[in-house]
Amino acid sequence: MSTHAPHAPHSPGLRRSVVLPATLDEAVAALTEMPAAVPVAGGTDLMVSVNSGRLRPAGLVSLARISELRGWEYQDGHGLLGAGLTHARMGRPDFAALFPALAAAARAAGPPQIRNAGTLGGNVVTAAPTGDTLPVLAALEAVLVIAGSEGARREVPVSHLLAGMEMLRPGEVIGHLRVPLLHAPQSFLKATARTGPSRAQASAAVVLDPARRGVRCAIGAVAPMPLRPLEAEQWVASLIDWSVVMDKGASALAPEALEAFGQYVAMACIPDPEPTVDGEAAVELPPAALHLRRTVAALARRALGRALA
Numbered sequence: 001m002s003t004h005a006p007h008a009p010h011s012p013g014l015r016r017s018v019v020l021p022a023t024l025d026e027a028v029a030a031l032t033e034m035p036a037a038v039p040v041a042g043g044t045d046l047m048v049s050v051n052s053g054r055l056r057p058a059g060l061v062s063l064a065r066i067s068e069l070r071g072w073e074y075q076d077g078h079g080l081l082g083a084g085l086t087h088a089r090m091g092r093p094d095f096a097a098l099f100p101a102l103a104a105a106a107r108a109a110g111p112p113q114i115r116n117a118g119t120l121g122g123n124v125v126t127a128a129p130t131g132d133t134l135p136v137l138a139a140l141e142a143v144l145v146i147a148g149s150e151g152a153r154r155e156v157p158v159s160h161l162l163a164g165m166e167m168l169r170p171g172e173v174i175g176h177l178r179v180p181l182l183h184a185p186q187s188f189l190k191a192t193a194r195t196g197p198s199r200a201q202a203s204a205a206v207v208l209d210p211a212r213r214g215v216r217c218a219i220g221a222v223a224p225m226p227l228r229p230l231e232a233e234q235w236v237a238s239l240i241d242w243s244v245v246m247d248k249g250a251s252a253l254a255p256e257a258l259e260a261f262g263q264y265v266a267m268a269c270i271p272d273p274e275p276t277v278d279g280e281a282a283v284e285l286p287p288a289a290l291h292l293r294r295t296v297a298a299l300a301r302r303a304l305g306r307a308l309a
């Protein structure tokens, strides 16, 4: 799935150029001047497309030298995260202390050489179903701060971009992501087909929001975009003793409740097929889908259990 509006087609007569702007606004200006060029951050996704011949951009606007994209700052109870933060940087302890689920997702994203180069912004724009930061950003209800021409900035919820309700317009660059600082436990878990770094078969992010007495959960990799099981979130939030969470940062939930939460989430994300015609037995899910549903149930149960431990 692409989150960009279509690029102008590559003209064979154009000489390919690489521009290395020093600021976000210079990057936008370069893209506006060269509509057939594309931004490149770590290049871990983009260069796969270029090398396979699927993408032939007339020019590249590198975001690698824009220092304002590589850090983060506090703003009104939120973290303003640079889109150029690498997975390796997000995995470090100082970042993990503030955004634990995002740090856990970043640590799980591919082998070390990919984590050293790959960025948060690139993960969002590629919007692969297996993008590890995406369920966390969905659970955190993160918002993109997008830079456009002449210093313009607009804000778009990450979930709107991933759902295709909003696209990046030509020349636009994601500058930052606004993420709430919840000061409460969060977790991210990922199931893979084999041991060692690999893409998710399913993933689960759970964040607690004590101020709003809310549990937010998102399941990744089982659909084109992360899924939020809203009814399961509300149900389990009503079982939690929030005064204990506020005091101690945790509150135990009975194992049966955790188990039921896992089942509730899994049924919401991978529902039974609709019955076909009157009187006929309902079609059963294929074994692979049943296995995936069990995986999702286990991930959601364990992710909530960890957050509440």
Ligand SMILES: Cc1cc2nc3c(=O)[nH]c(=O)nc-3n(C[C@H](O)[C@H](O)[C@H](O)COP(=O)(O)OP(=O)(O)OC[C@H]3O[C@@H](n4cnc5c(N)ncnc54)[C@H](O)[C@@H]3O)c2cc1C
Residues within 6 Å of the ligand: 038, 039, 040, 041, 042, 043, 044, 045, 046, 047, 048, 063, 083, 084, 108, 109, 110, 111, 114, 117, 118, 119, 120, 121, 122, 123, 124, 125, 126, 130, 131, 132, 133, 168, 172, 173, 174, 175, 197, 198, 199, 200
């Ligand atoms: C071997 C391998 C293993 C991988 N494993 C995982 C994994 O386990 N989990 C996972 O989540 N991902 C994985 N990835 C995917 C990839 O590493 C991530 O998606 C990474 O975060 C992409 O970031 P990047 O900076 O390299 O993006 P790039 O390749 O530079 O760019 C990707 C896309 O985003 C656009 N873009 C980048 N930054 C911006 C911006 N600020 N504003 C607007 N557009 C922008 C580019 O134009 C391009 O379209 C893997 C990739 C490889 C090659």
